Amino acid sequence: MDGNGEHTGSTVLVVDDAPDSRHALGSVLARAGHHIVPVASGGEALTELHARVRDGTLPDVALVEVGLPDMSGFELCRRLKSSPPTAALPVVHFSAASAGPGVRCRGLDSGGEAYLSVPAAPEEIQAVVRAAVRGARMRTGAEALARRLTLLSETIVSVQAARCMTGLVRAAAEGTARLTGFPAVVFVLGEDGELHRGLSRSRASAVPPGAEAHDTVARLIRGLAAGHTGARGTVVPYPLWPAGLLGPGHAGDARVVVTRTREGKPAVCLAVPARGPGDEGDPLVTRLAQATALAADALLMYQVERHVALTLQHSFLPQKAPPTRGVETVVRYVPASRQTEIGGDFYAALTTAGGVLTAVGDVAGHSLDAATVMVEIRHALRAYCLEDPDPRSLARRLDRLLQHYHADVTATVCLVLVDPDSGRARIANAGHIPPLVVRGDGTATYAAAKGPLLGLGLDRPPSTETVLRSTDRLLMVTDGLIEDRGTDLTVSMEHLRRAAADAPADVASLCDTLLGRFGRDRQDDIALLALRLTGTV
Template sequence: MDGNGKQTGSTVLVVDDVHASSYALGAVLRRAGHRVVPVASGGEALTELGLRLRQGTLPDVALVDVGLPDMSGFELCRRLKSSPTTAALPVVHFSAVSDGPEFRCRGLDSGGEAYLSVPAEPEEIQAVVRAAVRSARMRTGAEALARRLRLLSETIVSVHAARCMKELVQAAAEGTARLTGSPAVVFVLGEEGELYRGLSPSRARASLPDSEANEAVARLIRGLFAGHTGARGTVVPYPLWPAGFLRPGKPEDARVVVARSQEGKPAVCLAVPARGPTDDGDPLVARLAQATALAAEALLMYQVERHVALTLQHSFLPQEAPEVQGVETVVRYVPASRQTEIGGDFYAALNTSHGVLAAVGDIAGHSLDAATVMVELRHALRAYCVENPDPRSLARRLDRLLQHFHPDVTATVCLVLVDPDSGRVRIANAGHIPPLVVHEDGTAEYARADGPLLGLGLDRPPPTEAVLGPADRLLMVTDGLIENRGTDLAVSMEHLRTAAADAPPGVATLCDTLLRRFGHDREDDIALLALRLGSAGLG
């Protein structure tokens, strides 16, 4: 607007086949500071708008006579409002034929924003056009804000759903680029000084600055956070901002927003090209920076926890089975992929006074707590079986241990006591997949052994008894090997039984065959233990 409050810089499409009327309207609008584009028919108006759409320069308002030579102004308005590309263009109908309610109602019903009866005072014409433009701009601004808020929300969801730092910084960079319509780069500086970088798609295809430029950004982030937390934005002039991160080889100033929840936590830097030294930033980008900082903090903390848990699991779950008397035993343990959660799977093969005790179990939940409870149960099992290796008795004692020390935790476990001399086995199952016996003749069947989870304090059924033949193989697994979302576990167990029956001879071969068949890209840890009567082996 100018100093008198008049709206300037607007473009008005005047659709009128009467030259004198069109000229008069144009003169009034030009005096108010508007640019005027005159056309004489509805067809010419549609052609003009098509050209302007391709150029990206639609008028701000259309002033349309209701009595055009090729179509009515109402029909032209309906066509404009029915097309997504021109629906937001405000239409003001005018007519010198009638000032009654009929034409006004028809104009509003066709989608028009206002109606003028001409001749009219110049001030009225100018006021109606200003109001239509102002309303359209407010509506367009609200729609643009709603769209950007939706983009922000979608980006925050993607950032928090990231399974690793590479996914997080990439999601943040892509979201920043969509919010701002410009190239973007995102850095996360970890607590130990490690730097993660993500680039918007258009920028990621070109060559990038070297490691010295990355270190310069790390120093810049540390400097911006000296004594500060929260989010703050600033323009970093070249050469303090290394060239090439935002556009290939181009030295330019950068608008950066940095965010950190508290001292000692990961710091986030979102950067886009600066529009000028007085660039005051974008509040939505600042919100995204804060959300990214919180997500990075949680993800890095989880990665530390996962490393500790995996260290525990690898320490207590060796990849080779211990030597046990009279039984060949093979074990396999495969942690879930790096992007998924920590599990509590475990196995054990122990020599006892009554034979070999084999166990496979799974602690409910995915966390460092699950891994530590797994270690406790495994140690307790080793201690308890020295006194009494009976599977049912062991299941009861492990159940009481969980109730006493971890009342909110449940676990599954399958315990099998094997007499190497007779082949007699005793099985106690606590909510776990039962053992699978693979016979020499190429058949396989699950032992009929079940029972309630550990940690519920429920009574234990008597052990299931069976006899293994000299060439029979007994397989115990955790559900991470076969469980799939949306697939009934019974169906997955049948697939496992069929694959095991078809596996080549040998206990190691059996485990490796099943891992190749089922063990790719699993969302949970996998533990397997297979045994058969015969000489002790190391897997």
């Protein structure tokens, strides 16, 4: 460090075809502690820099004579600035000739950082070099910070987009490794004591440590998080940190950041190898730990809500339809994949004074609220049908129910009342996929039944009627079975119609065939109900 508090020891490339001038400049800078790399032409400078790019030893600044024999100093500067590996190298032009404003402007226009007239006082030469190096380092530092902030932002987006804990900890570990340049491991310790672990790609192929190592980490996290909220960074010395967690053969200290949003919430731990006794940690890693803790809170809360909603749905959606006189009914319910939210799909098969009432519907939205409204509709339907099983009347009453108690909720439902003796089927449809009648002769047709959604308070059209024969099957589904983004629903309905027409005659086989064909990895819940008459009409 010189008397001005500036760091010396920079490497300076001096490009000058005059040996005396090259030596004089080199001597002045060497006395200030700089390392000098002298070359005599622009071509030699390009060759030297090419080799140093390959070795990772670029100089800190280049002093370039304007009047070089093979190319001007301005042309050399333009070439350096146009090549990404050398674009950040600061260039100071110099000349012993008298330089007017035009020459100085050419130097700046070519990308140079400064212009020096020689001979000059040693103090001036050293000050210009220091200023050029300092400016380049500040630009490099700002660019590096900008890149790391971009990496942090991208990682936080990935963490927040995760739909399971495995995806969350993996995204956080990979982002930590990219931010620090070291292998990383991320843990989330849930309220129930379950420890979720994610490794960066540099660690993913390693043999994972055993349960004892995980128990050790869990104890460390609990100890560091006890009595604290927010982020806490520290170095965990070896052997308190289990060997191998941060890479094969790693048996050293670990720099960890442990954070949680508040008492009783999951604790998040981000860990990388410690860089030495003076390791003060990385504030961007701390930011990432805090973002990961917020995302883990939300994800675990969602998983609890999903479990409650699934339990609720399974409690009120029996896996087998209750036995009904003269009608065989089969039901199927498949919840959406674990990466998506819970919906409000439902079905019902009820014995009434007018015959067998079947219903399939879907409450708008994907949440515990939707599942709760689904249960209300199903209970209301069971009560209403005892008084009047007419499908149109039931649709009206369910519509009023939503308007009165859930004014901001809409739902679709299809209601079919089947008389087992005559085969007569009356259908009321409220914005749902109409029932599909699969005939014994191998044809399939959608019933011409339609009407507005429930919850809008609109008039209900008259019921549609059809007659079922003993060889026919009636199929009712929710749109989760066939709906695809980017595909018109009518196209998907036609695919379903053709598949149903070719399916086996048995109603259970019909449902299973269609689930096998359309129901894999669906992003929405699926409900199916199929029936056929068991008597002779």
